[in-house]
Amino acid sequence: MTSSVVIVGASLAASRCAAALRRGGHDGAITVINAEAHLPYDRPPLSKQFLSGEWDADRLPLLKPEQLTEFEIDWRMQTTATALDVDTRTVTLDDGSTVQGDHVVIATGAAPRRLPGTEGIAGVHLLRTLDDSTGLREELAARPNASVVVVGAGFIGAEVAATAATAGHRVTIVEAAAVPMERGLGAEMGAFCGSLHADHGVDLRLSTGVTGVRAGADGRIAAVELSDGTELVADVLVVGIGVVPSTAWLDGSGLTLDDGVVCNAHCEAAPGIHAAGDVARWPNERFGEVMRVEHWDNAVEQGIHVAKRILGEATEPFAPIPWFWSDQYEHKIQLAGRPKAGDLVEIVTGSMEERRFAAIYGDGERLTGVFGLNRPRHVMQYRRKLAEGVSWADALHFAEEARSGS
Amino acid sequence: MAFKVVVNFDLCESNAICMDVAPELFEVRDDDFLYVLQDTPADDLREKAEAAADRCPKQAITLEDLASQQ
Ligand SMILES: Cc1cc2nc3c(=O)[nH]c(=O)nc-3n(C[C@H](O)[C@H](O)[C@H](O)COP(=O)(O)OP(=O)(O)OC[C@H]3O[C@@H](n4cnc5c(N)ncnc54)[C@H](O)[C@@H]3O)c2cc1C
Ligand code: SF4
Numbered sequence: 135m136t137s138s139v140v141i142v143g144a145s146l147a148a149s150r151c152a153a154a155l156r157r158g159g160h161d162g163a164i165t166v167i168n169a170e171a172h173l174p175y176d177r178p179p180l181s182k183q184f185l186s187g188e189w190d191a192d193r194l195p196l197l198k199p200e201q202l203t204e205f206e207i208d209w210r211m212q213t214t215a216t217a218l219d220v221d222t223r224t225v226t227l228d229d230g231s232t233v234q235g236d237h238v239v240i241a242t243g244a245a246p247r248r249l250p251g252t253e254g255i256a257g258v259h260l261l262r263t264l265d266d267s268t269g270l271r272e273e274l275a276a277r278p279n280a281s282v283v284v285v286g287a288g289f290i291g292a293e294v295a296a297t298a299a300t301a302g303h304r305v306t307i308v309e310a311a312a313v314p315m316e317r318g319l320g321a322e323m324g325a326f327c328g329s330l331h332a333d334h335g336v337d338l339r340l341s342t343g344v345t346g347v348r349a350g351a352d353g354r355i356a357a358v359e360l361s362d363g364t365e366l367v368a369d370v371l372v373v374g375i376g377v378v379p380s381t382a383w384l385d386g387s388g389l390t391l392d393d394g395v396v397c398n399a400h401c402e403a404a405p406g407i408h409a410a411g412d413v414a415r416w417p418n419e420r421f422g423e424v425m426r427v428e429h430w431d432n433a434v435e436q437g438i439h440v441a442k443r444i445l446g447e448a449t450e451p452f453a454p455i456p457w458f459w460s461d462q463y464e465h466k467i468q469l470a471g472r473p474k475a476g477d478l479v480e481i482v483t484g485s486m487e488e489r490r491f492a493a494i495y496g497d498g499e500r501l502t503g504v505f506g507l508n509r510p511r512h513v514m515q516y517r518r519k520l521a522e523g524v525s526w527a528d529a530l531h532f533a534e535e536a537r538s539g540s
Numbered sequence: 541m542a543f544k545v546v547v548n549f550d551l552c553e554s555n556a557i558c559m560d561v562a563p564e565l566f567e568v569r570d571d572d573f574l575y576v577l578q579d580t581p582a583d584d585l586r587e588k589a590e591a592a593a594d595r596c597p598k599q600a601i602t603l604e605d606l607a608s609q610q
Binding site for chain 1: 553554555556557559560568570572587590591594595597599602
């Protein structure tokens with residue numbers, strides 16, 4: 135097949151899409167528009183092994199040197215797409231040039247939200263890119279035993295807190311919600327994950343907002359003012375209050391934008407234009423829900439799915455079971471499925487006290503999710519049950535049998 | 541081209557994603573360890589092995605071509 139493909143964004147979804155295209159026999163041109171100065175690298179270590187200093191940047195590339203050669207990709211480095219003409223599938227770049235493709239893949243991901251009032255203050259960090267992580271890593275290394283304030287107890291905030299606390303810093307997490315990560319994990323498991331911080335001496339302030347920040351005479355962050363009237367000393371401030379899909383460059387393109395690029399069940403936004411990864415919103419028919427998923431595995435699967443669509447291979451709608459992991463302290467947290475607030479939660483193996491367990495979620499009728507703390511195998515077991523679409527009763531029965539059988 | 545499946549067990553965390561993708565090649569057993577069922581699989585499993593390597597969140601799986609060594 136000799137059609138041409140333009141991929142906008144050069145991260146996980148883009149790399150896996152390009153690799154799957156080449157492996158599937160696509161021999162036309164592949165052009166990748168990369169806003170960053172680095173070839174595609176993996177983000178999860180940026181809040182974990184890379185941030186802690188355990189790994190260096192040479193561990194992060196998503197494509198191996200031989201793949202870079204073999205795939206013959208036309209990389210447009212440090213180049214930002216500024217517009218898309220949907221009818222002709224022409225992408226305008228910030229240098230004024232244009233690239234036209236038979237197919238366009240939108241893989242521009244998401245970018246972190248800023249905390250208002252922190253612009254221009256040194257020592258305030260967002261965490262999304264390798265450069266972000268390098269900056270934070272250097273600052274933490276240069277300030278042993280620093281007072282680190284993390285705003286947001288979501289996954290990024292929790293991981294940064296864990297990494298910083300493990301390195302000996304004094305860490306406080308400030309979270310506006312009463313329960314961390316309630317939307318993704320439900321109240322019970324969200325509260326449980328929050329409780330892991332106390333095990334490691336990290337101070338988690340729930341139901342607390344940031345009302346202001348104060349810089350010192352040197353222009354560096356000095357303190358954070360909280361909604362309960364207290365003030366926290368801060369040598370370093372890390373903001374982890376969520377991300378916004380990177381779609382500003384598509385304003386006015388005619389594509390439907392609504393917290394992401396809105397696609398059909400095949401991840402198609404318009405004829406010949408697909409979206410994949412953190413930027414894509416599509417109806418996942420398995421769950422009967424229009425979703426946008428900010429997980430590593432989704433970017434991989436969706437990137438590959440889009441490649442198969444371009445190759446003419448994928449005829450089924452894209453209907454994965456969302457799955458993610460988060461490593462905090464010595465714990466491996468995983469969740470598969472799409473539990474909803476108010477779902478039943480049942481621990482099926484281990485216990486919270488021993489910090490090793492798996493719990494399943496159900497809406498009374500069907501199994502809706504599985505949460506694991508240091509129980510990867512069980513999570514995958516129930517992920518398969520989710521794929522089978524088992525009932526809640528059958529899931530409980532399976533758990534019962536597994537318990538008595540072992 | 542003949543190939544070999546290599547898992548870096550220092551990176552692998554036994555989350556069994558690879559087993560989901562290629563159960564012919566990977567199995568996480570009750571002891572929570574990953575076992576590679578065939579380390580030099582037949583060529584027709586290459587695509588599945590590559591898909592498993594792509595999906596491994598710890599980038600623990602690599603495929604080595606054996607042709608040059610034979
Ligand atoms: C610190 C950190 C830790 C994480 N840890 C985990 C984890 O443990 N588990 C998990 O499941 N997930 C984790 N994730 C989430 C996971 O990394 C993301 O889901 C994944 O990176 C999404 O990939 P993507 O290709 O969709 O987009 P992104 O990785 O966001 O990449 C998009 C790229 O597009 C570029 N871009 C944007 N706009 C333009 C434009 N107009 N022109 C050109 N280029 C553009 C951006 O610069 C960026 O390089 C983590 C994320 C971060 C930041
Ligand atoms: S997918 Fe990777 S980390 Fe998971 S079990 Fe397989 S090799 Fe190990």
